[in-house]
Amino acid sequence: MSASVINFSYLIASVCFILALQGLSSPKGARRGIIIGIVGMAVAVGATLFHHKIVTYTWIIPGLIVGSIIGAAISRIPMTKMPERIAFSHAFGGLAAALVGVSEFYTHGIHLDLVTRTALGLEVFLGFLTFTGSLMAFGKLQGFITGAPVTWPGQNFTNIGMFFGSLVMLVVFVSDPSLTVLFYAMCVTGFLLGILAVLPIGGADMPVVISLLNSYAGLAAAATGFALSNNVLIIAGALDGTSGFLLSMMMSKAMNRSFANVLFGAFGTGDSTGVTTTALPPGASVNQATIEDAVGILAASQSLIVIPGYGMAVSQAQHAVRDLASALETRGTTVKYAIHPVAGRMPGHMNVLLAEANVPYDQLFDLDDINDEFARTDAVLVVGANDVVNPAAKKNPKSPIYGMPVFNVEMARSVLVLKRSMNPGFSGIDNELFFAPNTMMVLGDAKKTLLGMVSGVKAAE
Amino acid sequence: MAQELLFALYVFVLAGFLGHHVISKVPHLLHTPLMAGTNAISGISLVGSLVAAGGDFNQLSTILGCIAVTCATINTVGGFMITDRMLKMFRKKGAPVGGGAH
Numbered sequence: 001m002s003a004s005v006i007n008f009s010y011l012i013a014s015v016c017f018i019l020a021l022q023g024l025s026s027p028k029g030a031r032r033g034i035i036i037g038i039v040g041m042a043v044a045v046g047a048t049l050f051h052h053k054i055v056t057y058t059w060i061i062p063g064l065i066v067g068s069i070i071g072a073a074i075s076r077i078p079m080t081k082m083p084e085r086i087a088f089s090h091a092f093g094g095l096a097a098a099l100v101g102v103s104e105f106y107t108h109g110i111h112l113d114l115v116t117r118t119a120l121g122l123e124v125f126l127g128f129l130t131f132t133g134s135l136m137a138f139g140k141l142q143g144f145i146t147g148a149p150v151t152w153p154g155q156n157f158t159n160i161g162m163f164f165g166s167l168v169m170l171v172v173f174v175s176d177p178s179l180t181v182l183f184y185a186m187c188v189t190g191f192l193l194g195i196l197a198v199l200p201i202g203g204a205d206m207p208v209v210i211s212l213l214n215s216y217a218g219l220a221a222a223a224t225g226f227a228l229s230n231n232v233l234i235i236a237g238a239l240d241g242t243s244g245f246l247l248s249m250m251m252s253k254a255m256n257r258s259f260a261n262v263l264f265g266a267f268g269t270g271d272s273t274g275v276t277t278t279a280l281p282p283g284a285s286v287n288q289a290t291i292e293d294a295v296g297i298l299a300a301s302q303s304l305i306v307i308p309g310y311g312m313a314v315s316q317a318q319h320a321v322r323d324l325a326s327a328l329e330t331r332g333t334t335v336k337y338a339i340h341p342v343a344g345r346m347p348g349h350m351n352v353l354l355a356e357a358n359v360p361y362d363q364l365f366d367l368d369d370i371n372d373e374f375a376r377t378d379a380v381l382v383v384g385a386n387d388v389v390n391p392a393a394k395k396n397p398k399s400p401i402y403g404m405p406v407f408n409v410e411m412a413r414s415v416l417v418l419k420r421s422m423n424p425g426f427s428g429i430d431n432e433l434f435f436a437p438n439t440m441m442v443l444g445d446a447k448k449t450l451l452g453m454v455s456g457v458k459a460a461e
Numbered sequence: 462m463a464q465e466l467l468f469a470l471y472v473f474v475l476a477g478f479l480g481h482h483v484i485s486k487v488p489h490l491l492h493t494p495l496m497a498g499t500n501a502i503s504g505i506s507l508v509g510s511l512v513a514a515g516g517d518f519n520q521l522s523t524i525l526g527c528i529a530v531t532c533a534t535i536n537t538v539g540g541f542m543i544t545d546r547m548l549k550m551f552r553k554k555g556a557p558v559g560g561g562a563h
Contacts, residue, residue: 010508017502018479024495025486027551034545037502041537048508054515059527063514067534074535075542082493085543089500089536096532100509103525107518115466214496221503226469228509234469235476240503242480243495341489348492352547360554366489
């Protein structure tokens with residue numbers, strides 16, 4: 001097939017990809033958008049198979065078949081594992097870009113022009129960094145590696161040094177192509193930096209890290225496009241890169257932290273038990289409640305706002321939440337869900353889990369849309385969320401999470417908090433909300449507690 | 462060469478702006494499908510891997526190309542499938558269960 005036909009197919013694919021992303025601006029057109037995206041991909045891949053440089057399909061067909069089988073298999077994972085799934089696929093995206101880069105350099109070597117050398121250098125560096133960084137993120141989410149930040153002396157110095165060292169290597173390599181060793185050294189530093197840079201980042205900061213790796217995977221693909229003079233790769237890479245970058249900006253903003261702080265702050269200690277930075281009011285005590293007490297409150301409420309957090313994903317309680325909401329709705333209670341942008345381990349994590357449990361999306365509200373409603377609400381049910389409902393973020397300038405936008409939960413008439421134990425949340429900060437007179441703590445596994453509440457509410461008819 | 466680079470940069474920068482415009486319209490609700498979807502789209506690096514795997518260059522290139530084809534296919538196939546699976550779950554109040562958003 002002639003080069004111009006193939007290039008034309010890439011133009012079609014680019015348009016399809018943009019339409020696919022445009023479809024995601026509302027749940028209505030989203031699935032149609034995905035179909036358009038699939039068509040675009042099929043056109044581009046189909047045309048490339050007739051590329052004049054392809055002489056054999058011996059190695060292509062097994063790759064396509066094995067890839068499709070694995071791809072289909074890992075699409076069947078439970079929704080609670082979505083952050084792991086996404087991290088894993090960023091690793092593949094990074095690796096694919098890096099390997100194409102190495103292969104291209106190995107084949108053409110010093111005959112490459114300056115632009116191509118620059119692009120290839122960036123491609124392998126970003127590609128390997130995304131590969132190992134995403135595998136580390138996957139390991140942390142999956143629990144293979146501790147979710148707590150791993151720190152060592154001089155860490156930021158080493159990491160920043162490696163980053164700038166790689167840039168220097170790139171410049172030297174680009175100006176003197178005979179130094180091929182520098183190209184491979186960049187592969188190695190990218191590989192190592194991915195590991196070292198993600199190790200110190202805590203589990204609760206994963207929404208930012210996953211988004212950032214999404215962005216890097218995109219930039220690596222765009223660099224491939226520059227190296228191969230392939231516009232569809234440049235466009236798809238730019239779209240992916242912007243998307244990841246925008247998401248990570250949003251996530252950092254929702255935590256009131258700068259990028260630098262997330263990347264170098266070693267914050268977010270997973271399940272630490274120490275460090276009390278909030279001075280609790282003297283004589284503060286916790287109101288522990290039984291399931292029966294909680295049912296009493298719920299049954300008497302006209303309006304309820306549910307605030308899900310990572311704890312809901314951990315105990316897979318989304319269906320139980322929905323059951324409780326249905327039971328209350330049949331009694332005439334209005335139920336809404338308040339979703340914080342950084343609830344869970346990736347952007348939109350809670351929305352997907354609740355959608356899986358058949359919660360209609362018009363009952364899910366963003367922070368800004370619902371925050372004024374708490375004062376008019378009878379009851380709030382916090383399911384495994386902690387820092388997003390911590391009033392210290394508004395009141396205590398000394399608190400590490402000060403300035404983070406949080407829900408005005410304490411303004412509701414009564415607050416029920418479902419929590420595994422009284423340990424502080426990811427930032428290791430005590431939550432004043434748990435000691436408030438109108439808060440009731442129901443300790444234990446969220447799913448069991450919720451199921452108990454469902455039968456309680458049903459029996460209260 | 463300089464001309465080619467300039468042209469590629471045009472494409473990159475304009476696509477970036479377009480991406481910013483389109484993606485800032487995606488609601489929080491759909492941020493996870495957005496990540497999965499862009500992931501599938503960036504699997505377009507498959508077109509580069511195909512040439513490396515099927516071209517008559519050298520053995521290393523063929524092997525790396527084959528691995529890259531596999532990785533990119535996993536992302537493309539898996540990415541589109543899981544995005545669709547997620548989107549199927551989003552429904553409005555009163556819509557039939559599992560009907561999805563059409």
